[in-house]
Structure formats: C-alpha cells, structure tokens
Amino acid sequence: MGCSHACTYCDGRAEKYFVEGNFSQDIRVRTNIPKLLEMELPKLREIAPIHLSSGISDIYQEQEKKYKLTRACSEILHEYDFHISLITKSSLVLRDIDNWTKVNKKGGFTLQMTLTTLDDNVRKIMEPCASSVNERLETIKAYKDAGCSVGIFMMPLLPGISDGKKSIEDLLEKLTELNVDYITPGALTLRPGRQKDFYLSKISECYPHLIDDYNNIYRENRASGSPSSLYLKKLGRIMDRTFNNLVTLPPHYYYRNSMPLYCELIILLEHMIQLYRYRDINVTSLETAYKKIKTFLSDEKRNFNRKRTLPGNYIDENLKFLLSTKAFNNIINNDKLTNFIEKVILDRKIFNYKTLKLED
Ligand code: SF4
Structure with missing residues (x-):
C-alpha cells in the first residue's frame, strides 16, 4: 500500500x-x-x-x-x-x-x-x-x-x-x-x-x-x-x-485460449458497444442482447459455483451446444447477432477493432 x-x-x-x-x-x-x-x-x-x-x-x-x-x-x-x-x-x-x-x-x-x-x-x-x-x-x-x-x-x-x-x-x-x-x-x-x-x-x-x-x-x-x-x-x-482508427482496447482474441469462451464473448460484446458508440453507431439492440446474455451467463456461473463437481469447461460446453443447435437465439431473439457469435465462438473468427468486421 x-x-x-x-x-x-x-x-x-x-x-x-x-x-x-x-x-x-x-x-x-x-x-x-x-x-x-x-x-x-x-x-x-x-x-x-x-x-x-x-x-x-x-x-x-x-x-x-x-x-x-x-x-x-x-x-x-x-x-x-x-x-x-x-x-x-x-x-x-x-x-x-x-x-x-x-x-x-x-x-x-x-x-x-x-x-x-x-x-x-x-x-x-x-x-x-x-x-x-x-x-x-x-x-x-x-x-x-x-x-x-x-x-x-x-x-x-x-x-x-x-x-x-x-x-x-x-x-x-x-x-x-x-x-x-x-x-x-x-x-x-x-x-x-x-x-x-x-x-x-x-x-x-x-x-x-x-x-x-x-x-x-x-x-x-x-x-x-x-x-x-x-x-x-x-x-x-x-x-x-x-x-482516427487506432485500437483503444485490448482485442478479445489476445486472451483466446487463456480464458473461457463465455468470458471472451462478454469482453467482445462490451468492446463492441464501446467501439460502435465511438463511431456514433446505434447500439440499442446490441445492448439489449448483451444484457440478456449477461443474465443467462450469470445464472450459469452461479450454478457452476454451487456444484463443485461440474467440470471447468461446463459453461463453455453449454454455450457451444446452444450455438450449434441454434437454441442460443431463444435467449437473445436476434438472428444476426446469434450468427455473429457462432462465427466467433464456434468458427474462431476474430473481430477486427479497426474495420469492425469479422476476419479469419
Ligand atoms: S498513479 Fe500508480 S504509479 Fe503513480 S503513485 Fe499512484 S499507484 Fe504509484
């Protein structure tokens, strides 16, 4: 101190x-x-x-x-x-x-x-x-x-x-x-x-x-x-x-493989909201979906913390299952964002913080 x-x-x-x-x-x-x-x-x-x-x-x-x-x-x-x-x-x-x-x-x-x-x-x-x-x-x-x-x-x-x-x-x-x-x-x-x-x-x-x-x-x-x-x-x-277009936040893929997928997802969505706001892009629907995802993941996390026998990748496996079966869209009711998240989480694409586009 x-x-x-x-x-x-x-x-x-x-x-x-x-x-x-x-x-x-x-x-x-x-x-x-x-x-x-x-x-x-x-x-x-x-x-x-x-x-x-x-x-x-x-x-x-x-x-x-x-x-x-x-x-x-x-x-x-x-x-x-x-x-x-x-x-x-x-x-x-x-x-x-x-x-x-x-x-x-x-x-x-x-x-x-x-x-x-x-x-x-x-x-x-x-x-x-x-x-x-x-x-x-x-x-x-x-x-x-x-x-x-x-x-x-x-x-x-x-x-x-x-x-x-x-x-x-x-x-x-x-x-x-x-x-x-x-x-x-x-x-x-x-x-x-x-x-x-x-x-x-x-x-x-x-x-x-x-x-x-x-x-x-x-x-x-x-x-x-x-x-x-x-x-x-x-x-x-x-x-x-x-x-101009300088990157102001540590990109989500920096931590890829060193944090759970669900944490990478939350970081990415938070960054997207900030980056879009910075360019004066409307973020209302993104924010609504983000809140729903956060509530869903908080419940998952509570469950994980309560049950010590659950494996370390429990939340990620659940997330991947929901995305691969398209059931994830029932949580956020946003087709476009569900597709986007699928590409990041399942196909491991990265979101370019300068161009605001997905890349391999
Ligand atoms: S700002 Fe950081 S480096 Fe400077 S005195 Fe405070 S703790 Fe130390």
Missing part, C-alpha cells in the same frame, strides 16, 4: 482507499503475496487471464528492487499457462523480461505501460519518481522486440498540460512507430478530499495560470472525481481528431 512513484494525481490518495500516513513514503509491503499466489493458483477451476496491479501501488516501484515480490510471482506464474498482464510506470519490469517472455510463450503476456506525454519535464513534476519518458519508451521497445503485446494507458491526460492536440499527436506518432498493440486514453479524475487537494496544490505551485481552469472543470466535486461533461466533450473531440 502506498507508492514511491509519488504521482501528484494518484487516485490512491483518496480517502476511500484507506491508505494512511504519507502516501509516497510510508509504504507497507505485503511480503506474503507470492505464498498466497502459490496457494491460490492450484485451486482455480477455470483457466483465466491474470492481471497484476493495484490502484494504490505500482508493482515495480522502488521497494521491488529490494523485496523482489513481483519477481517471485513471475517465477511462480511461468510454470502455469495463464495469460498474464501487468501495469507499471517503471522500467524495472525489464529485470524480469526473462520470466515474462517464458509466460508469453505459454499463455501470453501483455505489458501495459502508462505514458501520457513525451515531455519529461511534465513527467518530473507529475510522476517525480517513476521512470523517465525515455526509459519507458525503451522498455516498450524491448518487450515488443521480445514478441510480447504492449498496451499503453494514456491516462490520466491532464487538463492544460497533456491533453492538447499536439501533445497527443506527438505521443501517438511515437507509439505507432513502436508498433504498440493498443492505446487506451482517459481523463483525469479528482476525488474531493485528499487526492484533489494534493493535486491542486501542485497546480498552484507549478502551473498557477491553470488553477482557475481546474476549479472550473472539477467544480461539481463528483464523488467519482469526474470532470465536467463540457470538458469531457472537448476531450472527446480531440480524441476523434487524433486517434
């Missing part, structure tokens, strides 16, 4: 996470994590992707050099066939590239690196103890060269600092050069209380000319910390102009 990277905007400072003391100095280390992982992994009944992260710390922050907990987890995980992803702002992840590439050859590995600007002066103010921009770019390149997937978290984009068209364009150009697999942008949220107070004090100190804008954008003091809808619309327009 706590993070020595000391990002000024860190959500982990918010009261709701109960991290007491000085957030970037009083770090509490959970030394039993590898032991717990070793105990829990054999208990899993279904294959599943595993994501290593925390909203209130970075798993490759300074203390990891000494404690090597993430390293110990990588030693355990490369013995299994799970797809592993992790998120960090540290080039220390390079130390473990040996184990993560072993994982990549089995279930697959995705590095998610946070990077919001190419300006290292902004980085020094906003993420003072995280790796420099160049170190992160080198890390991204090393993982791409090693054959791993790399996704970029371009968040939070900071109003007046890193949310401008030119800044985003320059970063996108660099990331496209590095051939990253997807880039997920996001706005800054400031939860009222410790997080907001800390961040705004930094703005007053380093960017005093922006303080009125911030007070305006975050004037509603929403519990979620969301900025005003007017600001989000403005940011959305910049995204429309800069992102």
Whole structure:
C-alpha cells in the first residue's frame, strides 16, 4: 500500500482507499503475496487471464528492487499457462523480461505501460519518481522486440498540460512507430478530499495560470472525481481528431485460449458497444442482447459455483451446444447477432477493432 512513484494525481490518495500516513513514503509491503499466489493458483477451476496491479501501488516501484515480490510471482506464474498482464510506470519490469517472455510463450503476456506525454519535464513534476519518458519508451521497445503485446494507458491526460492536440499527436506518432498493440486514453479524475487537494496544490505551485481552469472543470466535486461533461466533450473531440482508427482496447482474441469462451464473448460484446458508440453507431439492440446474455451467463456461473463437481469447461460446453443447435437465439431473439457469435465462438473468427468486421 502506498507508492514511491509519488504521482501528484494518484487516485490512491483518496480517502476511500484507506491508505494512511504519507502516501509516497510510508509504504507497507505485503511480503506474503507470492505464498498466497502459490496457494491460490492450484485451486482455480477455470483457466483465466491474470492481471497484476493495484490502484494504490505500482508493482515495480522502488521497494521491488529490494523485496523482489513481483519477481517471485513471475517465477511462480511461468510454470502455469495463464495469460498474464501487468501495469507499471517503471522500467524495472525489464529485470524480469526473462520470466515474462517464458509466460508469453505459454499463455501470453501483455505489458501495459502508462505514458501520457513525451515531455519529461511534465513527467518530473507529475510522476517525480517513476521512470523517465525515455526509459519507458525503451522498455516498450524491448518487450515488443521480445514478441510480447504492449498496451499503453494514456491516462490520466491532464487538463492544460497533456491533453492538447499536439501533445497527443506527438505521443501517438511515437507509439505507432513502436508498433504498440493498443492505446487506451482517459481523463483525469479528482476525488474531493485528499487526492484533489494534493493535486491542486501542485497546480498552484507549478502551473498557477491553470488553477482557475481546474476549479472550473472539477467544480461539481463528483464523488467519482469526474470532470465536467463540457470538458469531457472537448476531450472527446480531440480524441476523434487524433486517434482516427487506432485500437483503444485490448482485442478479445489476445486472451483466446487463456480464458473461457463465455468470458471472451462478454469482453467482445462490451468492446463492441464501446467501439460502435465511438463511431456514433446505434447500439440499442446490441445492448439489449448483451444484457440478456449477461443474465443467462450469470445464472450459469452461479450454478457452476454451487456444484463443485461440474467440470471447468461446463459453461463453455453449454454455450457451444446452444450455438450449434441454434437454441442460443431463444435467449437473445436476434438472428444476426446469434450468427455473429457462432462465427466467433464456434468458427474462431476474430473481430477486427479497426474495420469492425469479422476476419479469419
Ligand atoms: S504509479 Fe500508480 S499507484 Fe504509484 S503513485 Fe503513480 S498513479 Fe499512484
């Protein structure tokens, strides 16, 4: 708990996470994590992707050099066939590239690196103890060269600092050069209380000319910390102009063979809704069908959890049966979508997130 990277905007400072003391100095280390992982992994009944992260710390922050907990987890995980992803702002992840590439050859590995600007002066103010921009770019390149997937978290984009068209364009150009697999942008949220107070004090100190804008954008003091809808619309327009057809979500087929089919289906439908909305395509019937599928699968999952004797692939086998006998359409009453799902689940076709079409 706590993070020595000391990002000024860190959500982990918010009261709701109960991290007491000085957030970037009083770090509490959970030394039993590898032991717990070793105990829990054999208990899993279904294959599943595993994501290593925390909203209130970075798993490759300074203390990891000494404690090597993430390293110990990588030693355990490369013995299994799970797809592993992790998120960090540290080039220390390079130390473990040996184990993560072993994982990549089995279930697959995705590095998610946070990077919001190419300006290292902004980085020094906003993420003072995280790796420099160049170190992160080198890390991204090393993982791409090693054959791993790399996704970029371009968040939070900071109003007046890193949310401008030119800044985003320059970063996108660099990331496209590095051939990253997807880039997920996001706005800054400031939860009222410790997080907001800390961040705004930094703005007053380093960017005093922006303080009125911030007070305006975050004037509603929403519990979620969301900025005003007017600001989000403005940011959305910049995204429309800069992102074009870039992939903003990790495609469903990344996790193929490392998660149950029914989970891949849910992820795909959620992504389709977002991708269609992004292109102003009406999603009403897709959303209706999605809700019905989710209810059906939740019931299946409850049943699976209750009956410990059911095999790990029980839900998938049921799903395949319903699709092959066309009975799936009785659940959603949508021929077109049933055909589409059949092609993804039974024929293993993939949905291209750029063209929005099915491919082999
Ligand atoms: S790296 Fe993440 S957890 Fe650590 S301070 Fe920055 S935002 Fe917070």
